[in-house]
Amino acid sequence: MTRSVLADPMRSALACWVAMIACGAPGFAGAAAPAAPPAGPGDFVVRDATVYTESPAGVLQHTDVWAHGGSIAGIGHALAVPAGAEVIDAHGRPLTPGLFGGLSDVGIDEVSEEPDTLDSMQNAKAPAWDQQWRPEFDVTAAYNPRSVFVPVTRIEGVTWTVLAPSSGDAIIGGQGAAVTLDGRFGAVLDGSASLFVQLGHDGAKRAGGTRAAESMLLDQAISEARGHTPPGPGSLLHAAGRDTLARYLGGGRVLFQVERAADILRAVDFARRNGMHPVIVGGDEAWVVAHELAAAGVPVILNPLDDLPEDFDRLAATLDNAARLHQAGVRIAFTSGDTQYARIIRQLAGNAVAHGLPWDVALAAITSTPADIFGVGTIRGRIATGRSADVVLWSGDPLEVTTLADRVWIDGRAIELRSRQTELRDRYLGRLKSR
Amino acid sequence: MANEPFPSTYRAPASPPVAIIGATVLTGTGARLDDADVLIVGGRIAAVGRGLDAPPGARVIDAKGRWVTPGLIDIHSHLGVYPSPAMQGLSDGNEATNPVTANVWAEHSVWPEDPGFETALEGGVTTLQILPGSANLIGGRSVVLKNVAAVTYQAMKFPDAPYGLKMACGENPKRVYGEKNQAPSTRMGNVAGYRQAFADAQDYARQWDKYRGELADYEKKKAKHGDGSHAGGKGNDSGGKAEGISSVPPVPPKRDLKLETLAEVLNGHIRVHMHCYRSDEMATMLDVADEFGFKIVAFHHAVEAYKIADRLAEHGVCAAMWADWWGFKMESFDGIQENLPIVDFPEHSCAIVHSDSENGIQRLNQEAAKAMAHGARVGLNVAPERAIRWLTANPAKSLGLEDRIGTLAPGKGADVVIWNRNPFSVYALADLVFIDGAPVFDRAHPAARPRSDFLLGMPGAEATQ
Numbered sequence: 001m002t003r004s005v006l007a008d009p010m011r012s013a014l015a016c017w018v019a020m021i022a023c024g025a026p027g028f029a030g031a032a033a034p035a036a037p038p039a040g041p042g043d044f045v046v047r048d049a050t051v052y053t054e055s056p057a058g059v060l061q062h063t064d065v066w067a068h069g070g071s072i073a074g075i076g077h078a079l080a081v082p083a084g085a086e087v088i089d090a091h092g093r094p095l096t097p098g099l100f101g102g103l104s105d106v107g108i109d110e111v112s113e114e115p116d117t118l119d120s121m122q123n124a125k126a127p128a129w130d131q132q133w134r135p136e137f138d139v140t141a142a143y144n145p146r147s148v149f150v151p152v153t154r155i156e157g158v159t160w161t162v163l164a165p166s167s168g169d170a171i172i173g174g175q176g177a178a179v180t181l182d183g184r185f186g187a188v189l190d191g192s193a194s195l196f197v198q199l200g201h202d203g204a205k206r207a208g209g210t211r212a213a214e215s216m217l218l219d220q221a222i223s224e225a226r227g228h229t230p231p232g233p234g235s236l237l238h239a240a241g242r243d244t245l246a247r248y249l250g251g252g253r254v255l256f257q258v259e260r261a262a263d264i265l266r267a268v269d270f271a272r273r274n275g276m277h278p279v280i281v282g283g284d285e286a287w288v289v290a291h292e293l294a295a296a297g298v299p300v301i302l303n304p305l306d307d308l309p310e311d312f313d314r315l316a317a318t319l320d321n322a323a324r325l326h327q328a329g330v331r332i333a334f335t336s337g338d339t340q341y342a343r344i345i346r347q348l349a350g351n352a353v354a355h356g357l358p359w360d361v362a363l364a365a366i367t368s369t370p371a372d373i374f375g376v377g378t379i380r381g382r383i384a385t386g387r388s389a390d391v392v393l394w395s396g397d398p399l400e401v402t403t404l405a406d407r408v409w410i411d412g413r414a415i416e417l418r419s420r421q422t423e424l425r426d427r428y429l430g431r432l433k434s435r
Numbered sequence: 436m437a438n439e440p441f442p443s444t445y446r447a448p449a450s451p452p453v454a455i456i457g458a459t460v461l462t463g464t465g466a467r468l469d470d471a472d473v474l475i476v477g478g479r480i481a482a483v484g485r486g487l488d489a490p491p492g493a494r495v496i497d498a499k500g501r502w503v504t505p506g507l508i509d510i511h512s513h514l515g516v517y518p519s520p521a522m523q524g525l526s527d528g529n530e531a532t533n534p535v536t537a538n539v540w541a542e543h544s545v546w547p548e549d550p551g552f553e554t555a556l557e558g559g560v561t562t563l564q565i566l567p568g569s570a571n572l573i574g575g576r577s578v579v580l581k582n583v584a585a586v587t588y589q590a591m592k593f594p595d596a597p598y599g600l601k602m603a604c605g606e607n608p609k610r611v612y613g614e615k616n617q618a619p620s621t622r623m624g625n626v627a628g629y630r631q632a633f634a635d636a637q638d639y640a641r642q643w644d645k646y647r648g649e650l651a652d653y654e655k656k657k658a659k660h661g662d663g664s665h666a667g668g669k670g671n672d673s674g675g676k677a678e679g680i681s682s683v684p685p686v687p688p689k690r691d692l693k694l695e696t697l698a699e700v701l702n703g704h705i706r707v708h709m710h711c712y713r714s715d716e717m718a719t720m721l722d723v724a725d726e727f728g729f730k731i732v733a734f735h736h737a738v739e740a741y742k743i744a745d746r747l748a749e750h751g752v753c754a755a756m757w758a759d760w761w762g763f764k765m766e767s768f769d770g771i772q773e774n775l776p777i778v779d780f781p782e783h784s785c786a787i788v789h790s791d792s793e794n795g796i797q798r799l800n801q802e803a804a805k806a807m808a809h810g811a812r813v814g815l816n817v818a819p820e821r822a823i824r825w826l827t828a829n830p831a832k833s834l835g836l837e838d839r840i841g842t843l844a845p846g847k848g849a850d851v852v853i854w855n856r857n858p859f860s861v862y863a864l865a866d867l868v869f870i871d872g873a874p875v876f877d878r879a880h881p882a883a884r885p886r887s888d889f890l891l892g893m894p895g896a897e898a899t900q
Contacts, residue, residue: 113606113764149762261894288894308519308551308793309895315520316895340762347801350861401801401861402808421761421771428741429773429813432780435745 098159102335506561506850776810
């Protein structure tokens, strides 16, 4: 599979919108819609939903959404139902794009404390200056779509996630990418490949104890990738590593895992000097440099629940981080950062709302904004004609903790709301009630 | 037990009466009262009901549209012993040098400046049990704290709260000591470790019983023979000898701090809180407790409690649970999101939401809400007035403090939270928190909030201004 490492510009997403609005689509035009073609596998119509399109169309009340062949084929009122299509009456319930699970290792790591079940990290077991750096390491090669974590995650309405390499003892942890959680083998989403760099005190530990050495070593790696430093003893990179890093120097998406305000700006400057599109991950102190981030157009993927000075890189952590970043004009997306808790992404968004973030921005932070950040915004993260039928019907407000996913579709395929956990539940609930 | 060596210095601050008017009140006793009032006088709940008269001089709070609950209680916290920032120099939660460290007391590790106390308070938490970590089979004594800003832990210590003993099942002890190539390295090694520790404690208790018996005899006989040796009377002395009474009192056994704590467990003064994920291990521990005649009051992290919900209820053992933690180790692999409502289902059950987390403790209400939603989906409907007990009355019961906190019954300590809405919502925030009737958190007055010494003058200080 070929994957562009170019960061996604919003341009193509907007073009798609213009086309949809200008041309309409079969079945879009309400009661007078022409007879629809026969339903293929996965055809369905959700009737009378409150549709959060995450597009310029905004929120559509009492609206029908028709999916055909895995894509959204129509949005409108009283859509004609193709023969054989499943019809779901939403009775006004919210329909949103499938949610982003944050940066996780769903399908990569299983039981955190069982090393035999973990694949997210390559460990050089050497200090960073003595390592062969491996930016060519691509964690998605380890993805197992049949992991029990996949159904556990997706039945909560999380339909895609970004697999992130754990940094282990490396400053450049390697590459990751977005995957769909429908269980297919070739799950990586085109155009989403990203490079992960660890800065701050975590990176400093690896660089011999000082974050100053991180910059030094990173500059050395860049020099090697640019061919300014010939390979030889003491080289950080192999040929494949040089090639990989060189690709990212031409406008690749690079995620900097970093918390402290000064380190955030350092990462942005490093990316600018090297032609990278930076994304800040973590960013507990990002609000401190919100205006600089806004001016540089750098998005932040954060956990809005981080509010404690967990270490000296995040003394300024606050529950207001998300709201302040948004206010300053920074694009934000959310991540729990944990594989087991990719599914609680809605709770993160809801809490951000409780602490001042506009509700629609919070929903965007777990749908369209991360889709745009990872270059899949023209396919996912929005409900619009021609996009993937990656949608979730909710029992209520999708950001509310008492709400559950009633129905989940990924690329038009209905996801059975079963997982190993529901099997356990049903077994023991049955025993309890039969007593 | 010997007299209390580290007495509480907490004193409830004097505060004027409070009348909270027109709220939806979840009393913690299982009742929900709409458009109701809560009166606080002298730091205690004076009355709960509709149309009450505010006491003279009361601060009257209009709570129309808001919800009132008892203060939340987290029985599993490591605040202070594993504080923020998570620095090596502040990491004091596990005395992982011996699998049985019943001699250590968590309170001696509590750093009162942990900023996590104040963020927990913002989440409505008024009482916490601070536990040693779970590296050891028997990790040491817990301490119950009131969530008030203080310079010493004694000033936070819940007066006369029973001590708890932290014990741990499963993977942690066997991993920690197995890696050191010492016992325990297996679950059977774990159980052998608990049993030997309590067998030693039985022996120790017998020695002290024997000594106390001898001492009582000695004093009885001494009294019978007059003034005794203290009076210096020679005649009495020889008279005693004539009857076979030693002139010297019996020598007490040497105090062993480890066995002393365990003996206090055996005599019921210290309550066992046991970290135990798996249902089979919980069942094993119920048998161990029966063998030695002590009681386990709560299994913590009881990820598999749903498999033995009936048995736990029959034994009157509480299960303290997360809403959705799972999968981080084999013993948490069977976690399900309906654990709380299933455990809550049998009669006489005692389901508790706990955090074990400086983050989770800020949102215990949301954890309960998630579990309610998953329960409702499978027909286990838990109303707010019942679910609030997972955070209040039930944890109070496990701490042995059910007569003092955990409900809004008249006479109870006035630990009260006023929420801006139904607390079982992601949007719910605690507006006001009272401990013993004193306002300790007011969202409307950020400047008056508790603020850890650690955060003063720190670069993040402007965040709250």
